[in-house]
Amino acid sequence: MQRVFVLDKNRQPLMPCAPARVRELLRKGKAVVFRRYPFTLLLKEREGGDRQSVAFKVDPGSQQSGIALVADFQRGKRMLWAAVVEHRGQQIKAALERRRGLRRGRRSRHTRYRPARFAHRRRPEGWLPPSLLSRVENIWTWFCRLSRSCPLTAIAQELVKFDTQLLQNAEISGVEYQQGALMGYEVREYLLEKWGRQCAYCGAKAVPLQVEHMIPKSRGGSNRVSNLTLACHACNQAKGTQTAAEWGHPDLQKQAKLPLRDAAAVNATRWALYRKLQTTGLPLEIGTGGRTKFNRTQQGYPKTHWIDAACVGESGAQVYLAYPTDVLYIKAMGHGRRQRCRPDAFGFPHAHAPRAKSFAGFQTGDVVKAVIPTGKSAGVHRGRIAIRFRPSFRLNGFNVHPKYLTLLHHADGYTYTKEAVRHSPPA
Ligand SMILES: [Zn+2]
Numbered sequence: 001m002q003r004v005f006v007l008d009k010n011r012q013p014l015m016p017c018a019p020a021r022v023r024e025l026l027r028k029g030k031a032v033v034f035r036r037y038p039f040t041l042l043l044k045e046r047e048g049g050d051r052q053s054v055a056f057k058v059d060p061g062s063q064q065s066g067i068a069l070v071a072d073f074q075r076g077k078r079m080l081w082a083a084v085v086e087h088r089g090q091q092i093k094a095a096l097e098r099r100r101g102l103r104r105g106r107r108s109r110h111t112r113y114r115p116a117r118f119a120h121r122r123r124p125e126g127w128l129p130p131s132l133l134s135r136v137e138n139i140w141t142w143f144c145r146l147s148r149s150c151p152l153t154a155i156a157q158e159l160v161k162f163d164t165q166l167l168q169n170a171e172i173s174g175v176e177y178q179q180g181a182l183m184g185y186e187v188r189e190y191l192l193e194k195w196g197r198q199c200a201y202c203g204a205k206a207v208p209l210q211v212e213h214m215i216p217k218s219r220g221g222s223n224r225v226s227n228l229t230l231a232c233h234a235c236n237q238a239k240g241t242q243t244a245a246e247w248g249h250p251d252l253q254k255q256a257k258l259p260l261r262d263a264a265a266v267n268a269t270r271w272a273l274y275r276k277l278q279t280t281g282l283p284l285e286i287g288t289g290g291r292t293k294f295n296r297t298q299q300g301y302p303k304t305h306w307i308d309a310a311c312v313g314e315s316g317a318q319v320y321l322a323y324p325t326d327v328l329y330i331k332a333m334g335h336g337r338r339q340r341c342r343p344d345a346f347g348f349p350h351a352h353a354p355r356a357k358s359f360a361g362f363q364t365g366d367v368v369k370a371v372i373p374t375g376k377s378a379g380v381h382r383g384r385i386a387i388r389f390r391p392s393f394r395l396n397g398f399n400v401h402p403k404y405l406t407l408l409h410h411a412d413g414y415t416y417t418k419e420a421v422r423h424s425p426p427a
Contacts, residue, residue, distance in 0.1 A: 002326055005040040005149035006031075013151045014049045015071070016080050019223060036409040037416040038081070038328060040149050053153040054080065055285075055314070056143055059309040060167055060270055061361065063087060065139055066305030069150060078320045080148070082306035082327040085138050089131035090335070096279050101346030132269045140276050141413075149279075155277050156285040156313040158292055160271055161189050179281040181406065185290035187211070191230050197230040200252055203241070207232045214244040214253050226256050287313030295319075304421075315412065330415045333365060359387050360402040365411025370395055370404045382408070384415050 003016035023040060025031040034042035052071050059066040069081040107116060128136065146152065191211065198205045200212075212231040213222030218241055227253060231239070261427045277284055295311035296303065299319070304326050310319045336357065344350035357363050362385060370381040378396045386394040391401050409416075 001084070001322055002328070005035075005038055007040060007042045007149070008046050008048060009032055009043055010047060011042070012148055013049070013147075014043075014185070015051055015054075016069075016150055035149075036148060037330075037412075037414075038083070038146070039411060043255075049152040049392065054150055055154040055156055055315065056146060056152050056274075057156040057312050058139055058143075058158070059305055060135065060139060060273055061305060062089065062135070063269065064305050065135070066307070066309035067139070067146075067311035068144060068306050069146065069152075070310055070315070072315075072404055076316060076320055077315065079310045080092045081328075082310065083142070083330050084305045085142060086329065086331040087135045087138055088332040088334060089134055092134055093131040102343055103227070107349045110167060126275075127274065128268060128272055134271075134332065135269050136273045136276060139273055142330070143271065143277065143280070150280065154283045154285065155280065156287060156315055157270070157274060157277060158289060158312045159286040161289040178282060179255055184292040186288060186291075189288070189290040189293070190225060195230045198230075199235055199247060199279075200229040201231055201235040201244075201247075204232045204235075211238050212236050212239070214256060216241050216243065219243060219350055229256060230389075253299055285313045287316065292316065323421075326418050326420045329419055331415045331417075333413060335411075336364065337415050338353075354389060356389070359389050360391060362393065362402055362405065362407070363388050363411050364405055365413070365415075366415075367409035367411075368405040369408055370400050371406075372400065372404050 001019055004019060004022045005016050005024075006014045008014055015276045018106060022031075025041060025043070026033075030045065031041040034040045042182050052073060054069055057068045057070055063086065065087065065365075067083045068079050068269045070077050090308050140311075143152075143155075173424040178389070188211065195239060197209075199207065199209060209230040211224075211230060212229050212235075213221045214227050214229055219229050221243075229244070239247045244250070245356060274284075274286070274306070282291050291313065292308050292311050296307060298317070299309045301321065304327075307321065309315060311380070315406065337353065340353045341349050342351040364386045366385050367383065368385050370383075377400070381396055381400075383396045385400075385405070388394070391403075392399045393402060393405070394400075397406075
């Protein structure tokens with residue numbers, strides 16, 4: 001089960017506690033609900049308390065990122081809380097492309113001459129496109145929020161897909177490259193990236209791929225990565241003891257000699273996040289994708305973003321996950337538009353954005369409870385509202401008057417759903 005965040009009476013974070021304890025505290029009136037998402041209690045009396053070390057572990061992805069909080073108890077590591085953050089990179093990209101299209105369209109029309117402006121634009125050091133920057137900022141936001149709710153003492157991040165240092169420096173010959181050893185995962189991830197996740201001979205995709213020696217070991221071929229490629233079972237069998245050149249693929253051996261271009265910097269956003277997390281001053285552990293996968297499969301866990309986050313790095317080798325658990329799904333929604341002039345479909349000014357962002361005490365994105373006494377949509381509803389500048393808001397697809405609404409959670413740029421995860425624990 002997910003633990004619940006607890007603050008003492010001075011709003012300092014304490015160790016998260018079990019849901020049963022939360023119910024007891026609320027029943028006895030010793031605590032109040034401080035925040036809904038993530039669910040946080042505020043103790044009325046208590047001041048200070050024991051704090052063990054808790055690590056913020058993150059597996060950054062392009063669509064979704066996994067976050068796991070893992071405590072280091074005496075009897076072992078245990079996951080306390082997990083979430084999946086869904087990014088809005090695609091939406092940001094689409095909005096910017098639309099704006100750019102409108103501007104281009106206006107510029108190329110036969111109106112007064114207006115030269116294109118480009119020469120005065122400068123990008124600062126470390127600039128990231130807004131769609132990528134939003135991913136870094138989303139994770140950073142959640143690090144900051146969680147550090148206010150939970151005593152975080154360490155950070156672990158998956159930084160690269162595979163350890164190129166390890167691949168280059170370690171004497172690969174003699175190291176077992178088969179599945180099972182950590183080194184094998186690093187090599188496999190490297191080969192998957194290098195050969196485009198397909199059979200190097202016939203180009204078959206979505207089939208089980210085997211690590212294959214271009215010059216077979218029986219012919220004096222080595223175990224070095226430069227002699228390895230990926231082949232489907234059929235090609236591997238058919239090739240037998242021939243070299244790749246003999247089997248009609250002389251180009252592959254040349255290609256294998258070339259190093260994978262910027263293998264170290266696969267992902268600019270991951271490095272940007274790494275630099276940002278470094279500024280916290282907390283001990284920062286980094287792991288490779290190969291190690292994450294190795295840790296996860298060794299422990300028999302299925303693949304999800306939050307389990308990957310818990311398995312990041314050396315500290316992810318032994319992590320206890322309590323089953324079943326309910327993971328918080330967090331979706332980035334943005335904070336509305338800053339654009340004051342709303343253009344029509346042709347890029348001409350069409351409306352001015354309203355001056356106010358709230359109406360009758362509510363704003364778009366607030367999570368509310370609606371108790372509607374009569375009418376078509378009578379009943380109790382919960383959800384995220386979209387306000388209108390008249391007393392008729394939108395909630396879950398119908399109109400509702402603000403007088404029926406109670407605020408549960410202020411708009412904070414994200415929506416939340418809780419999903420119960422029920423897969424059987426590993427044997
Ligand atoms: Zn093949």
